[in-house]
Amino acid sequence: MKVLAIDYGSKNIGLALVDTALGVVLPFGRIEWSGERDTRNGLVNIIRKEKIDKIVAGLPIGIDGKENENTKKIRKFVSELKNETDTPVDFIDERFTSAQADRMGGGAGGASRDEKAAMILLQSYLDGT
Numbered sequence: 001m002k003v004l005a006i007d008y009g010s011k012n013i014g015l016a017l018v019d020t021a022l023g024v025v026l027p028f029g030r031i032e033w034s035g036e037r038d039t040r041n042g043l044v045n046i047i048r049k050e051k052i053d054k055i056v057a058g059l060p061i062g063i064d065g066k067e068n069e070n071t072k073k074i075r076k077f078v079s080e081l082k083n084e085t086d087t088p089v090d091f092i093d094e095r096f097t098s099a100q101a102d103r104m105g106g107g108a109g110g111a112s113r114d115e116k117a118a119m120i121l122l123q124s125y126l127d128g129t
Helices: 036-049 069-085 097-104 113-128
Strands: 002-008 012-019 026-032 054-059 089-093
Touching: 002 036, 002 069, 002 113, 012 036, 012 113, 026 036, 026 113, 036 069, 054 069, 054 113, 069 089, 089 113
Parallel strands: 002 054, 054 089
Antiparallel strands: 002 012, 012 026
16 A cells, blocks of 8 residues: 655645555655645645555644644645545644654755655654554
């Protein structure tokens, strides 16, 4: 099964990919934010081209454990993405992933901060299932 992780940001969306048969989480690029429709269309194309079986999306929960405006924005974006691709989606708490990505340094094969955050999300998801 191919699982794509999405680290949704206001400037970029970081991507990470795993084929569960291999079990290795890899950086998979980033999409520069270019408006909601164009950005979503870019993701739809990747999901179809790569035959993604599941999406894992980071959900920005506040430090207090509550949802906020960003949470609502991401839920809406991912819901529309799911409707366009008919791909199942799971959410995972993304608190502190950017800080973890910064601590990874350059050791993740030249991956961007956004990709590293998506890799952390995906590995956390796999570890929890």
